[in-house]
Amino acid sequence: MRKKNKLLVNQNEKTLGQLLVLPLFLLVFGLMGYPFINTIYISLTNKRVGYDSSFIGFKNYIRLFQDPTYWMVLKNTFVYMILAVGVKLVIGMILALTLNEDFKGRAIVRMLLLIPWALPGMVAAMTWKWMYNDTFGIINSILKNIGLIEVSIPWLSSKHLTLYSVIIVNIWRGIPFFIFSLLGGLQTIDGQLYEAAKIDGANMIRRFWSITVPSILPVISITTMLSSIWTFNDFENIWLITGGGPLNSSSVVATYTYQIAFQYNEMAQAVSVAVSIMPILIVMILFASKRIGKED
Amino acid sequence: MHSTTIKRRKQYKNILIYAIVVISLFFTLFPIYWMIKSSLTPDDLMYTPRPSLFPERITFKHYQSLFTETSFMRYFFNSVYVASITTLLSMVISILGSYSMTRLRFRGRIFIMRSIILSYLLPVAVLFIPMYILMSKIGLSDNKNSLLIVYLTFTVPYSCYMLISYFRAIPKSLEEAALIDGCTHLQTLIRIILPIASPGIAVVATFAFTLSWNEYLYALVLTTSPSQQTVTIGISTFQFSDQYIWGLIMSSSVISSIPAVTLYLLAQRYLISGLASGGVKQ
Numbered sequence: 001m002r003k004k005n006k007l008l009v010n011q012n013e014k015t016l017g018q019l020l021v022l023p024l025f026l027l028v029f030g031l032m033g034y035p036f037i038n039t040i041y042i043s044l045t046n047k048r049v050g051y052d053s054s055f056i057g058f059k060n061y062i063r064l065f066q067d068p069t070y071w072m073v074l075k076n077t078f079v080y081m082i083l084a085v086g087v088k089l090v091i092g093m094i095l096a097l098t099l100n101e102d103f104k105g106r107a108i109v110r111m112l113l114l115i116p117w118a119l120p121g122m123v124a125a126m127t128w129k130w131m132y133n134d135t136f137g138i139i140n141s142i143l144k145n146i147g148l149i150e151v152s153i154p155w156l157s158s159k160h161l162t163l164y165s166v167i168i169v170n171i172w173r174g175i176p177f178f179i180f181s182l183l184g185g186l187q188t189i190d191g192q193l194y195e196a197a198k199i200d201g202a203n204m205i206r207r208f209w210s211i212t213v214p215s216i217l218p219v220i221s222i223t224t225m226l227s228s229i230w231t232f233n234d235f236e237n238i239w240l241i242t243g244g245g246p247l248n249s250s251s252v253v254a255t256y257t258y259q260i261a262f263q264y265n266e267m268a269q270a271v272s273v274a275v276s277i278m279p280i281l282i283v284m285i286l287f288a289s290k291r292i293g294k295e296d
Numbered sequence: 297m298h299s300t301t302i303k304r305r306k307q308y309k310n311i312l313i314y315a316i317v318v319i320s321l322f323f324t325l326f327p328i329y330w331m332i333k334s335s336l337t338p339d340d341l342m343y344t345p346r347p348s349l350f351p352e353r354i355t356f357k358h359y360q361s362l363f364t365e366t367s368f369m370r371y372f373f374n375s376v377y378v379a380s381i382t383t384l385l386s387m388v389i390s391i392l393g394s395y396s397m398t399r400l401r402f403r404g405r406i407f408i409m410r411s412i413i414l415s416y417l418l419p420v421a422v423l424f425i426p427m428y429i430l431m432s433k434i435g436l437s438d439n440k441n442s443l444l445i446v447y448l449t450f451t452v453p454y455s456c457y458m459l460i461s462y463f464r465a466i467p468k469s470l471e472e473a474a475l476i477d478g479c480t481h482l483q484t485l486i487r488i489i490l491p492i493a494s495p496g497i498a499v500v501a502t503f504a505f506t507l508s509w510n511e512y513l514y515a516l517v518l519t520t521s522p523s524q525q526t527v528t529i530g531i532s533t534f535q536f537s538d539q540y541i542w543g544l545i546m547s548s549s550v551i552s553s554i555p556a557v558t559l560y561l562l563a564q565r566y567l568i569s570g571l572a573s574g575g576v577k578q
Contacts, residue, residue, distance in 0.1 A: 010401075013400050013401060013402065013481065014400075014401070014402040014403070015402075016396070016400060016481055016482075017396045017400030017401065017402035017405065018396075018402050018404070019396075020392040020393060020395065020396035020400070021392075021393045021396045021397060021404075021405075021408050023389045023392070023393065024389060024390075024393040024408060024412065024452065024456065025408060027389065027448055027449065027452055028408075028411050028412060028415045028453070029411070031430075031445065031446075031448070031449055032415050032418065032423065032449050034430075035423060035426030035427055035429070035430050036418070036422070036423065036426065038426050038429070038430075039422070039423075039425070039426045042425075042426070042429070091320075094316065095316070095320055098313055098316045098317065098320075101309075101313055103310070103313050103314070103317075105317075109317055109321065110564075111561060111564055112321060112324065112325060113320060113321070113324055114560065114561070114564055115324065115325070115328060115557060115560075115561075116324060116327075116328075117560070118506065118553075118556050118557045118559075118560035118561070119328075119510075119553050119556065119557065120509065120510035120512070120527075120528050120552060120553060120556060121510060121512055121528075122510075122512050122528040122531060122532060122549075123331070123531075123549040123552065123553050124327070126531065126532065126545050126546075126549055127327050127328075127330065127331040127546070127549060128327060129540075130330075130331075130334060130540075130542050130545070130546065131327060131330055135345060136342065136343050136344065136345065136347065136542075138330055138347055138349075141345070141346050141347055142349075144346075145346075172323070172324070172327065175324075226417075229417055229419060230419070232419075233419035233420065233421035233422070234421075235420070235421055235512070235513045236512040236513060236528075240532060253421065254421035254513070257421065257425070258424075258513075258516075258517075261425050261428075262517065267425060267429070270425055271425050271426070274421065274422045274425065277422075278422065281419065281422065284417075285414060285417040285418065288417055289410070289413045289414055289417060
C-alpha cells in the first residue's frame with residue numbers, strides 16, 4: 001500500500017516535471033531548433049524574397065567559396081574577434097586585479113566602469129560614430145590640440161583603418177564583462193596562498209602566473225569563449241558605424257549576411273554564409289558549454 | 297630600513313593603482329560625457345571642426361524637437377511594451393522550468409538542461425534569417441508582437457541558466473519538510489522557493505529586461521514601419537537624406553540609455569556574485 005502510494009507520487013512528480021518544462025522544450029526545439037535546421041535546407045535552394053524556391057544543391061556554397069569578398073569578410077571577422085577579445089582579456093585582467101585591491105572609492109569606480117556594458121549597443125555605436133566624424137569629430141580635434149596629428153585621421157573612410165576603429169568600440173563596450181567575470185573569480189582565491197608565496201620570496205609577476213592564473217583558469221577560459229562567440233557574431237557595432245564599408249573593408253560575417261539577405265534579397269545565398277561558419281561556431285559553443293556544464 | 301622599503305613599495309603600488317583607475321575612467325566615461333554634452337550643444341557650436349571640450353552654451357532644443365517633431369515617443373513606448381512583456385513571459389517560463397529541472401526528477405531533465413545551455417550560446421547572427429522567414433510565414437511580419445516571441449529565444453535560456461544556479465543554492469530540506477506536511481510541489485515553489493530566491497529573480501528579470509531593451513538585429517529585420525519599431529531602430533533613422541542629425545541622435549541616445557543603465561546600476565551589487573555563481577564557478 002505504502003509502496004504503491006510512493007509510486008503514485010513519483011508518477012505525479014514526473015508528469016508535473018515534464019509539464020513545467022514543456023514551454024522551454026517548445027521554445028528551444030520549436031522556435032530555435034526548427035528554424036536552425038530549416039536554415040540548412042534553405043541554403044540548398046535558390047530562395048529569394050517573394051519567389052518560389054527550388055532545390056539547387058551546393059550551388060550557393062560553390063558560388064560563395066569562389067567569391068573573394070567572402071574570404072575577405074571571413075578574415076575580417078577573425079581579425080575582429082582575435083584582436084578585440086585579446087585586448088579585452090588583457091585590459092579586463094589588469095582592471096580586475098586593480099579592483100581586487102583595497103583603495104578609496106573602489107565601489108564607485110567599479111560601478112562607473114560597468115556603464116558601457118549596460119548601454120544599448122546602438123547608443124555606443126552612434127556615440128563613437130559621432131566622435132570619429134571626419135570633420136566635426138572630437139577625437140581628431142583632441143589629437144590636433146595636443147599636437148599629435150596635423151591632418152585629420154580618416155577613422156571611418158580609410159579602408160586600412162575602419163576595421164580597427166570598430167574594434168576599439170567593441171573593446172570599449174566589452175571590457176566590463178571581462179572585469180566583472182574575472183573579478184568574481186579573483187575573489188574566490190584564498191589569500192593565504194599569496195602570503196605563503198610572499199614568504200617564499202615570489203615577486204608580484206611570479207605570484208600572478210603561478211597562483212592567480214591557475215586558480216581562475218576556468219573563469220578565464222569561459223569568459224574568453226563567451227566573448228569570442230559574441231564578438232564573432234557582432235552586428236550592430238559594425239553595421240551602424242561603417243555599414244561594413246568602405247569596399248567591405250570592415251565587413252564581417254553578420255553584416256555581410258544581412259546585406260546579401262536584405263539589400264540584394266538573396267535569402268538562400270545569405271543563409272549559406274551563416275551555415276558556412278557553423279562548424280567554427282559549433283566548436284566554440286561546444287567548448288564553452290562543456291566548461292559551463294562542469295558545475296553539474 | 298626594511299620598513300621604509302615596504303612603505304615606499306606600498307606608495308608605488310598606490311600610485312600605480314590610481315594611475316590605472318584614472319586612465320580607465322577617462323577611457324570609459326569620455327564617450328558618455330561626449331554623448332550628453334553633444335545632446336545639449338546648439339547646432340552652431342556642434343558643427344565646427346574644433347568643438348570645445350566643455351559646454352559653452354547649453355540648449356534643450358534637441359530634446360524639445362525630439363518629443364514634438366519626431367516619433368521618438370512611439371519608439372520609446374514600443375520598447376517599454378516589448379521589453380516588459382518579454383520579461384514577464386520569460387520569467388514565468390524560466391521559473392517553472394528551472395524549478396522543474398532542479399527539484400523534480402523525470403526523464404530528459406539533463407537533456408533539456410544541456411539544450412538550454414547550447415541555445416543560450418547560439419548567436420542571433422545565425423538565427424535572424426530563418427526567424428524572419430518563420431515570422432513572415434505566420435503572418436507577423438512588420439509587427440512588434442513578433443519581437444515578444446523572438447526575444448524569448450535569448451531571454452529564457454539566459455534566465456534559466458541563472459535561475460538554475462540560484463535554485464540549486466537553496467537547501468532542499470525546507471521543501472522536504474513541507475512536502476511531508478502535505479504541500480504539493482507547486483505550493484512549495486510558491487511559498488518556499490520564490491520568497492527565498494526573490495532577490496535573485498529580481499536581478500535576472502532586470503537583465504532580461506535590459507537584453508530586450510538593447511536588442512538591435514531582430515528589431516531591424518522584423519519591424520519596418522515607425523509604428524512598430526523600438527528605440528534602438530528608431531534612433532538610427534534620424535537622418536536628413538544621408539546626413540545624420542546628431543543633436544537628435546545624441547539626445548535620444550541619452551534618454552534611451554536611462555532605463556537600462558539605471559536598472560543595471562541598481563542590480564550591479566549582485567552582478568559579481570551572479571556572474572560567479574551563474575556558471576563560471578569551478
